[in-house]
Amino acid sequence: MQMIESGIRDVKHGENVRVITPVNIYGCELRDDVFVGPFVEIQKGCVIGSRTKIQSHTFICENVTVGEDCFIGHSVTFANDLFKHGAPDPSPENWLQIVLGNNVTVGSGATILAAEICSGAVIGAGSVVTKPLLVKGVYAGNPARLLRPL
Amino acid sequence: MQMIESGIRDVKHGENVRVITPVNIYGCELRDDVFVGPFVEIQKGCVIGSRTKIQSHTFICENVTVGEDCFIGHSVTFANDLFKHGAPDPSPENWLQIVLGNNVTVGSGATILAAEICSGAVIGAGSVVTKPLLVKGVYAGNPARLLRPL
Amino acid sequence: MQMIESGIRDVKHGENVRVITPVNIYGCELRDDVFVGPFVEIQKGCVIGSRTKIQSHTFICENVTVGEDCFIGHSVTFANDLFKHGAPDPSPENWLQIVLGNNVTVGSGATILAAEICSGAVIGAGSVVTKPLLVKGVYAGNPARLLRPL
Numbered sequence: 053m054q055m056i057e058s059g060i061r062d063v064k065h066g067e068n069v070r071v072i073t074p075v076n077i078y079g080c081e082l083r084d085d086v087f088v089g090p091f092v093e094i095q096k097g098c099v100i101g102s103r104t105k106i107q108s109h110t111f112i113c114e115n116v117t118v119g120e121d122c123f124i125g126h127s128v129t130f131a132n133d134l135f136k137h138g139a140p141d142p143s144p145e146n147w148l149q150i151v152l153g154n155n156v157t158v159g160s161g162a163t164i165l166a167a168e169i170c171s172g173a174v175i176g177a178g179s180v181v182t183k184p185l186l187v188k189g190v191y192a193g194n195p196a197r198l199l200r201p202l
Numbered sequence: 203m204q205m206i207e208s209g210i211r212d213v214k215h216g217e218n219v220r221v222i223t224p225v226n227i228y229g230c231e232l233r234d235d236v237f238v239g240p241f242v243e244i245q246k247g248c249v250i251g252s253r254t255k256i257q258s259h260t261f262i263c264e265n266v267t268v269g270e271d272c273f274i275g276h277s278v279t280f281a282n283d284l285f286k287h288g289a290p291d292p293s294p295e296n297w298l299q300i301v302l303g304n305n306v307t308v309g310s311g312a313t314i315l316a317a318e319i320c321s322g323a324v325i326g327a328g329s330v331v332t333k334p335l336l337v338k339g340v341y342a343g344n345p346a347r348l349l350r351p352l
Numbered sequence: 353m354q355m356i357e358s359g360i361r362d363v364k365h366g367e368n369v370r371v372i373t374p375v376n377i378y379g380c381e382l383r384d385d386v387f388v389g390p391f392v393e394i395q396k397g398c399v400i401g402s403r404t405k406i407q408s409h410t411f412i413c414e415n416v417t418v419g420e421d422c423f424i425g426h427s428v429t430f431a432n433d434l435f436k437h438g439a440p441d442p443s444p445e446n447w448l449q450i451v452l453g454n455n456v457t458v459g460s461g462a463t464i465l466a467a468e469i470c471s472g473a474v475i476g477a478g479s480v481v482t483k484p485l486l487v488k489g490v491y492a493g494n495p496a497r498l499l500r501p502l
Contacts, residue, residue: 056371090208091224093390135457139423180494
């Protein structure tokens with residue numbers, strides 16, 4: 053049995069980045085003043101914008117771009133494979149490229165399975181986002197629906 | 203990049219408390235015979251009552267009071283900020299003060315976003331609790347609804 | 353306060369098993385070519401079939417059998433106690449014995465509270481499975497429902 057220790061590898065980072073360990077973060081970029089809580093995994097190809105907070109237990113899959121001044125709550129899960137052919141898709145070019153704008157707020161326990169979350173969107177705790185959120189507003193539920201525009 | 207190791211800091215505790223590390227627990231109180239599983243975060247201002255079990259991967263936000271003999275399952279997430287103004291509220295006095303009674307059972311994967319859970323309430327796995335639960339009973343769903351009184 | 357370090361204890365394993373630490377895995381079996389990501393707990397009595405991947409943050413409760421070539425996503429939570437009498441059941445013989453077939457795909461953030469998931473089933477991200485899934489197909493929602501057979 054091969055045991056490989058998690059950690060921080062191949063991470064480009066700006067000024068004043070703070071990370072609470074243990075984490076598993078690799079092949080990505082954390083810009084100025086980013087905060088990352090404990091028990092977080094961020095995979096390769098991700099970019100986390102300046103002043104964004106990623107709280108404990110959150111998982112960010114490959115190729116997610118998060119804008120500036122976002123709040124990603126605790127135990128938030130991103131997923132980019134729609135399992136279109138009834139199984140995990142081995143071709144990364146078929147996966148969603150998830151982009152969050154600026155000032156996005158994602159409540160704790162939410163699951164994000166959508167390519168685009170517009171700037172200023174607010175997603176309630178425990179929601180499951182299955183479609184792009186293109187209107188600035190408050191969303192909640194499984195699947196998440198617009199509760200009110202902002 | 204500043205790396206800060208998680209751990210146990212400023213925790214008041216009773217007799218026979220057991221904790222499986224790694225955890226991130228700070229500024230709170232764990233009373234007699236409390237059990238805390240691995241990969242748990244408990245934030246400041248929390249009080250965990252005697253004989254209560256907090257299972258792995260659970261996140262308990264600031265100022266949560268959990269009664270005695272409760273079972274908090276795995277990957278349970280508490281949230282106290284309703285994002286009323288469309289963003290994280292920077293004023294802690296506006297956050298929910300979440301109180302769980304005694305003998306409360308919270309199923310694994312549930313999200314708790316409500317100020318009060320009465321004694322003896324049972325919350326099903328994967329539920330999202332968005333309103334106070336004031337009647338002793340079994341609740342489930344997103345949002346959680348009363349399935350049957352107890 | 354007693355602090356007990358998580359780790360890998362009493363695990364029977366096949367060839368070429370890879371585990372990203374930290375994890376808490378005990379009293380179970382990991383067969384050939386299994387992969388386990390970081391921040392995972394697997395409890396006693398579990399069997400994970402050959403070539404199956406268990407991604408980060410996932411919790412597998414006691415006595416779960418996962419078949420071969422399965423993909424268990426990130427932050428997936430298994431639960432085997434139905435709290436039938438309004439509280440955690442202290443008798444393990446009353447708990448579900450959860451069995452997943454081969455080639456099962458479980459999306460990230462899903463909760464599994466059902467005794468059987470048939471071979472080839474696909475469960476969407478964020479779903480809550482409350483009943484056995486006996487027809488090969490794609491399931492999603494809370495509670496999870498069949499979206500289309502495969």
